[in-house]
Amino acid sequence: MSGTAAALTAGYARLLAYARKRLRDPDQAEEVVQETMLRVIEQDRRQAIEQPLAYAFRVADSVVYAGARRDGRAGEPVDPDLVCAAPLPDATLDYRQRLARFETVLATLPAQRRTVFVKRHIEGKSRGEIAEELGMGIEAVKKHLVRAMIDLAAVADALDLGQ
Template sequence: MKKNEDQVMTTHLAFFNASDLGWSKQLKGYIRRFVQQESDVDDIYQDTCLKMMELNQKDHIHNSQSYAKRVAKNLIIDQSRSAFKQHEAMLEEPECKKSDLDTLIDYQQRLVIYQKILKDTPSTRRDVFVRYRIKGQSKEQICQEMGLSLEAVNKHITRMLTHLKAAIARELEK
């Protein structure tokens, strides 16, 4: 016999009449009515035996078989509540955040693509875009500093964004 089986048998004999070994099968049958997995039946049976042994040491139980059924039923209820809570917790999809390394790699790859694209862009368009998107200058500031109209600044930004989008799509196809 394994160690656990010895413990269960000792526990079994501690609170059941040693001559009534059929009670073990009866209790397992009772548990089996409420539990689907055979391994769960064995677990609940063992837990019931352990609880009964602990209770027998503290108090004398007059009807140990009825009390054992009640203990088993409570353990089954506790187990189903625990399983329900675990299921309930998994109803929401866990959020998967990118690791710092993934974020850094993505950033570096985008930076390389942007640098390639900006290098091949006309200088005025590049300067307007860098001032607006990277340095955070307002369109009015860019107009004043570069001597351009607001319409020209808007066109440079729009064309640069269109060019970036197309270039990134080409890079991703490679």
């Protein structure tokens, strides 16, 4: 049993009590805890979670709130503490993981290709502006952009395959 699974198993009673307090129907608490444990274990497979039980409590909030929205009670929150404009913890973690992966892949590009890609797709400059800034033709800029996309896709595929 992994460390995350062991921590979740050890904290099951606490998670169940927490879910029961958050729900109007305490009989749904077990379903919420099972869904929470599943999400945490799936997330742990993608990236190690340092404090799985603490993370599970945040995910439980997410599951409870999602259930309330699905049941049509979005205008009537289960608990005032759940109302927040910030993204949910699992969405934030997923975004951070994707950003770190993108930065890793971007760093593998040759310097000029990376510069052209960043100026076009991150800074939002036109091909003409990039060509003028870097002293190259528009066709060269296009070629760098196409090759950057090919390189990024190849490296991303290699990372997906664990190579």
